[in-house]
Amino acid sequence: MHPIHINSSKKTLRKIIAEINPDKIGVIVDENTKVHCLPRLQSKLKQRISVIRVHSGEIFKDTDTLHEIWEQMYRAGMTRKSLTINLGGGVIGDMGGFAASTYMRGMQFIQMPTTLLSMVDASVGGKLGVDFHQMKNFIGIFKEPHMVWIDTKYLKTLSTQEIKSGFGEVIKHSLIADEKLWKKIRTTKKIKHWKTLVKQNIAIKKAVVKADPYEGGIRKILNYGHTVGHAIESHYLTSSTPLLHGYAIGFGMIIENIISYQKGMLSKKQMKDINTYLKDYYPCHPMKVKKSSISKMVDMMKMDKKNANGEIRMSLIEKPGRCHYNVPVSPAEITSAMEESGLFVR
Numbered sequence: 001m002h003p004i005h006i007n008s009s010k011k012t013l014r015k016i017i018a019e020i021n022p023d024k025i026g027v028i029v030d031e032n033t034k035v036h037c038l039p040r041l042q043s044k045l046k047q048r049i050s051v052i053r054v055h056s057g058e059i060f061k062d063t064d065t066l067h068e069i070w071e072q073m074y075r076a077g078m079t080r081k082s083l084t085i086n087l088g089g090g091v092i093g094d095m096g097g098f099a100a101s102t103y104m105r106g107m108q109f110i111q112m113p114t115t116l117l118s119m120v121d122a123s124v125g126g127k128l129g130v131d132f133h134q135m136k137n138f139i140g141i142f143k144e145p146h147m148v149w150i151d152t153k154y155l156k157t158l159s160t161q162e163i164k165s166g167f168g169e170v171i172k173h174s175l176i177a178d179e180k181l182w183k184k185i186r187t188t189k190k191i192k193h194w195k196t197l198v199k200q201n202i203a204i205k206k207a208v209v210k211a212d213p214y215e216g217g218i219r220k221i222l223n224y225g226h227t228v229g230h231a232i233e234s235h236y237l238t239s240s241t242p243l244l245h246g247y248a249i250g251f252g253m254i255i256e257n258i259i260s261y262q263k264g265m266l267s268k269k270q271m272k273d274i275n276t277y278l279k280d281y282y283p284c285h286p287m288k289v290k291k292s293s294i295s296k297m298v299d300m301m302k303m304d305k306k307n308a309n310g311e312i313r314m315s316l317i318e319k320p321g322r323c324h325y326n327v328p329v330s331p332a333e334i335t336s337a338m339e340e341s342g343l344f345v346r
């Protein structure tokens with residue numbers, strides 16, 4: 001698996017880039033990372049760079065933006081000997097990695113995640129791609145970056161909402177694989193040691209990805225909360241109040257926990273316990289989705305990449321720290337859990 005550096009020195013970065021010896025360096029940024037993160041990166045690099053610009057937001061994670069990235073790479077004279085640095089959150093990492101891996105049949109790329117979400121999840125594990133027909137990551141490939149370079153100083157540039165969004169994946173990791181971490185999260189009011197938390201989460205993700213890099217089996221547990229969560233996120237994509245990924249996954253975990261309880265996997269006490277925590281943590285973006293939209297979301301879940309034999313398959317937890325994958329769930333079970341969740345309005 002690709003190396004992951006957390007808060008390593010400028011000297012190390014320069015050495016790694018000198019070893020790659022690229023003919024050109026393109027750095028992909030959006031309007032936020034251009035202002036808040038690019039100057040810090042530039043102060044660490046010796047080489048001239050070409051800045052490749054994209055708009056921020058999941059709505060721009062599409063084939064049109066991909067085309068714009070290739071166009072900018074072309075205009076900058078980049079070749080397969082060039083290097084792309086993806087300086088941003090999950091959207092830039094996934095889309096920039098895909099652009100770099102396909103331009104002239106592929107050049108090296110480095111993931112430089114600037115959000116909590118991309119530090120603990122998106123930048124690790126080689127999933128690249130874009131959304132298509134409002135379906136999340138529908139077009140994509142698996143390809144490892146040359147390395148992941150994490151600088152936790154960038155977390156200081158994030159809004160509370162962005163941090164809370166990233167924390168959705170932290171909660172997910174704890175619930176699928178680390179009961180101790182779950183207990184710690186529940187009792188911690190304010191995170192002081194981000195580096196430690198990021199390291200812990202990367203260790204969980206790395207272990208799963210190492211066991212199953214191409215998601216033939218166990219890697220599906222990383223999608224706990226995501227079957228329902230992605231459908232909710234997609235539903236919000238074109239609305240005037242888009243929902244950040246981690247919030248959607250928070251709501252997805254709530255609904256999937258109800259399904260797990262209804263299937264006799266998760267005890268009532270544990271389901272209530274976890275869902276109370278989640279509802280408490282994500283209260284500031286009340287769901288405004290009408291109950292009548294539930295059937296549209298269930299239809300989206302029928303296109304989920306984890307499905308098999310025409311069945312919706314979910315990753316559901318049995319208890320904090322233990323997750324099962326390939327659990328068949330019927331549209332009726334999902335509809336009933338969504339209605340019961342109290343997250344949707346009449």
Ligand code: GLY
Binds near residue numbers: 124125127219222
């Ligand atoms: N974010 C889920 C995965 O990387 O498999």
